[in-house]
Amino acid sequence: MQMLGTFIKPMHREGVKFVAAFAVITLVLFLIWDVLGWIGVGLTVWCYYFFRDPERVPPDRPGLVISPADGIVSLIEPAVPPAELGMPDMALTRVSIFMNVFNCHVNRAPVAGEVTAIAYRPGMFLNASLDKASTDNERNGLRIEMEDGRSIAVVQIAGLVARRIVCFIEPGTRLAAGERFGLIRFGSRLDVYLPAGVAPQVRLGQTMVAGETVIADLTQPPVLQ
Template identity: 65%
Template sequence: MSNPLKIIAVPMHPEGRKFVAAFTVGAVLFGWLWAPLFWIGAGLTVWCYYFFRDPVRSVPQLEGAVLSPADGVVSMITRMVPPDELALERKECVRVSIFMDVFNCHVNRMPIEGLITRVSYHHGKFLNASLDKASEHNERNALTIRSETGAEIGVVQIAGLVARRIVCFANEGDTLRGGDRFGLIRFGSRLDIYLPPGVSPQATLGQTTVAGETILANLRHPDVTWKERRV
């Protein structure tokens, strides 16, 4: 039987500590003015804690698997030429978009094991992240990842209507494993994944994804057996 404490006491990412502290102080101060405000503040503090939750994930050890970099819902699957900021091959490829609402875990994870060859940050607007034009006009951070086989994937963190801060822990020249944490976005946003030309997605529109666990595509043979790694 699973331990209920593991469900309730989910680890929090260090990025959220200052926000939880601020919400806590606010709840106490407003509670002095009017007691019911304390309980409203307490509820918001709990929500803030869970927004920054960082649960352990079981990463599929399937060679060639492209993992979801975010928790959320597949909101768009479309064919297009990658944006210039990714410096990818100028050929039409599949873009998978994952929308995260304010209740999703917002820690982003690497879709494949590989070398980060490019990190490019662009200032922009804060349109609704579910809109297609958000990929072009919104504040965003783009990463290009090259696998050991030479295949390249683009991942773009996109700020949304509520999200006003993109955090990226990875730098150009870093080599990370699939499922490793590379960033997060505050508070509600979207991630776009650009697959290599000729690679078809296994994900479906409307599918719920789990960062570091859900397989979006396979760069090699799709029927290889897989194991799990907990990180």
């Protein structure tokens, strides 16, 4: 059973209707031509894999910022958080994580705290790996206030293929680090805005695991901006 669990992961409930639709289409394709049917089987398996929702174990140490998404670090740069989140109008270090269509797309809280703001903004569907995707694309931002009074912003950004941002929570929700808060369909990006003076501990191109990979350590001495 342990070996089976290595390859077969539980699926998030958001994926049930999509897998069911793929399965029905696959049955129709088999009636038309077996080759098309087997292609449908492959696509159905991929859809199930896309919506996988494995358990993750966050680091057992307070003061860490952990990755909200699986994927690759695509950008690390200073940027002002989205104005709709009500954060100070100043540049903070932004760490962007790009998710391709093969990554797990369940998003997790980077820190423990209270969600003091959730703001959705419609927009374009540019390639999520581009810098301007942060400002031009459809997005949904969360502001999470930690016990020490500092806030972190995490922003879900739709991409070239992604057409649906899903957020499971509401303002006032208290999240544990690594707790699920949303997902994006299909292929996208997440931005994390670190508090002032906090230096990232990741590099461009690094592979991230949602709920487990450490982005930054809030207990380290502040870095002068």
